[in-house]
Amino acid sequence: MKIGGQLLKKLAKKYEPSSMVHTHFRDYDLAMKTDEEGNPVLLFIGTANEEGIIKGDRYARRLLKDAEGKVVKDHWDYKGKI
Template identity: 65%
Template sequence: MKIGDKLLKVLNKTYEPSTMVTRKFGRYDLAMKTDEAGNPILLFIGQADEQGMIKGDQFTRRLIKDENGVTLKDHWDYKGKV
């Protein structure tokens, strides 16, 4: 699975820091773990079961900023099926 432009708009938003955020995106369920700044760094996308566990794909984010807060690297890596 590939992350498209519409999903990137959702992932580039800032959420509550250091939490697991769940939401719907089209026909998919999303679960995003955020860092201390509220940026999503871990993404699970697929179909949630009765317990809320997502069966689908996992992505991790490489987000590197310098001391001034300027983004040097921002990339999502596909980690496989979950």
Template identity: 60%
Template sequence: MALKEPILKLLRKKYDPLSLVELTFQRYDLMFKTDEEGRPILLFMGKKDANGNIRGERYARRLKFDKEGRLIKDHWDQKGKATP
């Protein structure tokens, strides 16, 4: 499942650096880790189980910068199931 624009809009925001953020968006529970600049880089999307783990899909963000530090590429790759 590819990420849709409403979820991408949430993921473009900056959050606390090096933290784990939990949100609820429509029918999904979201949990993501941020990098040292506060950008989400690892996303777990699905439903939270009784143990607090997300059962659903896992995504990783690919960021590519040029030599001056400008962002060239920014996209999310689906990496499989979040919790087996």
């Protein structure tokens, strides 16, 4: 599964810092782990079971910032099926 433009817009938002955020996107369940600034850095997308564990795909985000804190590189890497 590729991350499309609409999902990237959802992932560009800020969420509660240092937490796991559960939400939905179209027919998929999402779980996002955020960093200390509230940026999603780990994404699980697929179907959640009764315990809330998602079976599907896992992505990791690479956020590279310069000395002033501006984002130089923002890229999502596919890490495989879970």
